[in-house]
Amino acid sequence: MECVYIFEDSFIDENFDAQPELDKNPEDREKQRKIIAAPSVRRAKSSIDNETKQLQEARKKRRNTVFIKSNLGMDLIKKVDLEEVYDVFKQLGTGRFGYVQLAEHKQSKLKIALKFFPRPQIKQADFVREYNYSYFLSPHPNIIDTYEGMYQTHDESAFFFVQEFCPSASLREAVERSPGGLTEDVTRVIFTKVLSAMEFMHSENLVHRNLKAENILIFDIERYTRVKITDFGLTRKVDSTVKYLEYVNCYHAPELCETVVNEVLTVNKSLDIWSLGIIFYYCLKGKFPWQKASIMCKPYWEWEQWLKRKSPQLPKRWDPFSEKSLKLLKRCLNPKAKDRWTVKEMRKIITKERLLKEAKHTFSFDDHFVYLDEENTVKNYGTIPKITKKKSALGNWINNTWATMSEISEQVVSAQD
Numbered sequence: 001m002e003c004v005y006i007f008e009d010s011f012i013d014e015n016f017d018a019q020p021e022l023d024k025n026p027e028d029r030e031k032q033r034k035i036i037a038a039p040s041v042r043r044a045k046s047s048i049d050n051e052t053k054q055l056q057e058a059r060k061k062r063r064n065t066v067f068i069k070s071n072l073g074m075d076l077i078k079k080v081d082l083e084e085v086y087d088v089f090k091q092l093g094t095g096r097f098g099y100v101q102l103a104e105h106k107q108s109k110l111k112i113a114l115k116f117f118p119r120p121q122i123k124q125a126d127f128v129r130e131y132n133y134s135y136f137l138s139p140h141p142n143i144i145d146t147y148e149g150m151y152q153t154h155d156e157s158a159f160f161f162v163q164e165f166c167p168s169a170s171l172r173e174a175v176e177r178s179p180g181g182l183t184e185d186v187t188r189v190i191f192t193k194v195l196s197a198m199e200f201m202h203s204e205n206l207v208h209r210n211l212k213a214e215n216i217l218i219f220d221i222e223r224y225t226r227v228k229i230t231d232f233g234l235t236r237k238v239d240s241t242v243k244y245l246e247y248v249n250c251y252h253a254p255e256l257c258e259t260v261v262n263e264v265l266t267v268n269k270s271l272d273i274w275s276l277g278i279i280f281y282y283c284l285k286g287k288f289p290w291q292k293a294s295i296m297c298k299p300y301w302e303w304e305q306w307l308k309r310k311s312p313q314l315p316k317r318w319d320p321f322s323e324k325s326l327k328l329l330k331r332c333l334n335p336k337a338k339d340r341w342t343v344k345e346m347r348k349i350i351t352k353e354r355l356l357k358e359a360k361h362t363f364s365f366d367d368h369f370v371y372l373d374e375e376n377t378v379k380n381y382g383t384i385p386k387i388t389k390k391k392s393a394l395g396n397w398i399n400n401t402w403a404t405m406s407e408i409s410e411q412v413v414s415a416q417d
């Protein structure tokens with residue numbers, strides 16, 4: 001039973017005053033309008049592995065970035081003849097607000113992603129806000145790099161900005177290709193990076209509000225060394241008030257599922273913590289715990305009853321999680337927003353503790369699939385990258401048995417959001 005809300009995102013965030021003003025000098029402005037080429041030196045990614053250093057680095061760099069008030073005039077959005085500047089290839093993805101296309105910057109030969117916002121459906125203020133947050137957060141190594149410059153197409157049919165291109169896949173695709181979920185080690189590696197980015201955002205008092213597996217991009221699907229968060233279209237400052245703007249999906253906290261049209265909501269970091277809890281469950285199990293965090297949805301109702309100690313028996317679907325993981329899930333997927341954990345608290349468990357009761361005897365999907373080279377992966381991106389299965393009877397048997405057992409042991413929750 002899916003309840004669909006129609007929302008309006010007409011809210012304009014006025015809370016930009018803590019940010020540095022845009023350079024008033026027209027010459028400097030012109031410099032800022034470079035039609036993207038290589039990422040600027042200023043925002044060059046740090047390779048330092050130390051989390052604290054990464055955070056400090058990112059903070060230092062982001063202070064130098066341009067932050068523009070959302071009510072600026074059109075003069076800062078440069079008109080570009082797409083065909084002249086880029087070779088535009090296939091669509092990489094679509095969302096509610098626009099679409100992303102793979103392109104090559106003709107001059108630099110750099111493969112990039114163009115994020116388009118069709119007009120007039122998308123208001124200028126919304127485009128500018130998303131660009132600002134994306135650009136502002138870029139210095140963090142686990143946040144997608146957004147290049148300097150706001151553009152619109154020559155015919156004024158769409159705004160766009162430019163981002164680095166992820167040639168591989170999103171976390172959603174990685175999990176979908178791994179029946180029964182990812183291994184503990186892979187989940188740990190991915191989450192360490194995701195949490196590092198989220199710690200940075202939260203330390204800047206920003207809430208992502210749209211965390212989901214599709215918005216976590218994995219640049220190297222074999223080793224997971226480059227994992228980045230994207231899509232800052234719904235990002236807002238902590239304590240801003242927003243009108244409702246979207247349908248409810250399986251990543252949403254119960255307070256979002258209960259809100260009715262036109263009700264105002266105060267933005268809080270705990271919204272992201274809930275979504276991180278859902279993604280954590282999804283990574284390790286390969287399925288979502290429920291379709292919607294509403295008591296009308298049985299799997300959620302059962303979880304809530306157990307949390308309130310009204311039911312002594314934890315539903316079977318939670319069995320594989322270790323004691324510490326379950327503790328984390330209890331504190332992330334807590335209906336009381338104020339009792340939810342912080343990113344830091346999550347990180348303690350994820351980096352130091354066992355996540356599953358038993359190590360998965362399954363196939364990490366790296367063991368069973370051989371990937372084509374990056375060139376081919378790029379060409380096939382958008383559908384599902386072509387994969388070649390290694391011939392392994394044992395692998396197939398485990399694969400099938402595991403999938404069947406999962407089907408039987410828990411309610412299949414729709415993966416659609």
Ligand SMILES: Nc1ncnc2c1ncn2[C@@H]1O[C@H](COP(=O)(O)OP(=O)(O)OP(=O)(O)O)[C@@H](O)[C@H]1O
Binds near residue numbers: 093097099113164
């Ligand atoms: N830089 C990139 N490189 C490769 N693929 C990308 C990139 N950015 C986005 N995508 C793909 O395009 C999809 C849509 O992009 P994005 O989420 O930014 O759009 P959106 O309109 O903001 O979506 P939403 O409805 O979630 O708000 C992503 O899920 C991802 O699969």
